[in-house]
Amino acid sequence: MNGAAHDQTMATPTGQIKQFALESGASVVGIADPCAWDEHVPEGHRPYDILPDARSVVVVGSRGPTAGAWRSPQHRLMEVNGYDFRNDAAIHKVANLIESRFDHQAIQAPGLPTGGHLPPMSMMLAAVLAGLGTRSLAANIILNPKYGLLYYSACITTLELQHDHMLEQDVCPHPMCVKTYQRFGKTPCLAACPADEGGCLDGSIDEQGRIDYSLFDRERCVTRSMNFGINSFQVAMAEIVAESDPETQQNMVNSDFFSRSCSAITHYKESVAQCFECMRVCPIGRAERKLK
Ligand code: SF4
Ligand code: SF4
Structure with a gap:
């Protein structure tokens, strides 16, 4: 954002909140319409079930491992420095800003369970509905077109903000992966953790270059990555x-x-993720990690 466009954007609550989120540790920020959940989840899991009169859901995505961490030949170092809760800190600040500056209610969307094993809200779905990424063949991870793997948090608010649209273009598969699939029958992530060889992933790509079928053995992945x-x-x-x-x-x-x-x-850090191998081979976001 710069010049007149920047001034105009910053004059609105939407622009101010997005700018603040970026300054608070988010790499990306989007805003979803709470009604967008209606066709995806049952009652009890919609934003307005959690905060009555919800008008907007602000979603932030933050990078975990640094470029150096991805480069390290000691892959297991990612177990302890892969994630730093930056997204949670950023969304907490955003919620405070909405209540203190804009005089509207805000609550951090519950991405962890309050009972049982499933959280009331899926941060993956929140990221998709806010236009920050799309589902991938690699463990259904939501890939952002610029950064690839990100960690997401969200905040539900009664403040009416300008909503973003879902991405029109699938992030996965990358064109290079489509070519690899056509030639070898596997994409890089599918080859890194193949279900038919004791791994967790399987899938296919149709003639239009889109995901046709995908399989993610979550239980098996958990035994390896957590x-x-x-x-x-x-x-x-x-x-x-x-x-x-x-x-x-x-x-x-x-x-x-x-x-x-x-x-x-x-x-509560080592338990977040201990295996990044399907993401290590993914070309999405690799350009962002190319540093000297
Ligand atoms: S075990 Fe590792 S490589 Fe396989 S799906 Fe899980 S995170 Fe990806
Ligand atoms: S390696 Fe290719 S197919 Fe696999 S998640 Fe990344 S973009 Fe998608």
Whole structure:
């Protein structure tokens, strides 16, 4: 944004909120119409079920790993520095701004479960409806056309803002992936984690170069990409408590597995994602990571 266009945009609440979100750590920001959820989710999961009279949903996307982290030959470093909650911090500031400057209610959209295992709102769907990305063949990750993998948070508000449209063009598959698929029957992500060889992904691309079919074995992916976290702590704790031999029990408490499980729940960071291999080979966003 610059010049007259910038001034005009900044004169509106929509422009001010978007600019503020970018200054607060978001790489991208979009605004969705709460009614856009109607055709995708059941009652109870729509923005206005969470905040009555919701008029807008502000969605931010932030980058996780830095270009250097993607480049490191030590892939497992991504387990501990792949994600920094920047999107959550940015959306919290946006919610505060809406309430303090614009005198309207705002609430962070619940992207984590309040009961059971499913969150009340999908941040993936929020990102799509706000025009920030589209679903990919790689674990259904929502890819942004400029940055590829992003982490999303959203804020529901009673403030009427200008809504963005969904992207008209699919981000995935990249033209290079279409060519690779036509030649070898696999895209880079499908080749990185093939379901027929013990991996999690399968899919096909039609003659128009669009996703025709996709399979994501989420349970299998979780066992590979989220080894440490609440679940591993619960499993380890049950085994430790049941162990009758004091020496074995002591070794279990001091083990690498239990230590990392404790670390994951106390910092709540290692549990976010420990495998980026399908994204590592994805060409979307690669240009943004090309630094000296
Ligand atoms: S995150 Fe890892 S395990 Fe999961 S689909 Fe991607 S490559 Fe496979
Ligand atoms: S590598 Fe990326 S762009 Fe290509 S098919 Fe997989 S997710 Fe889509």
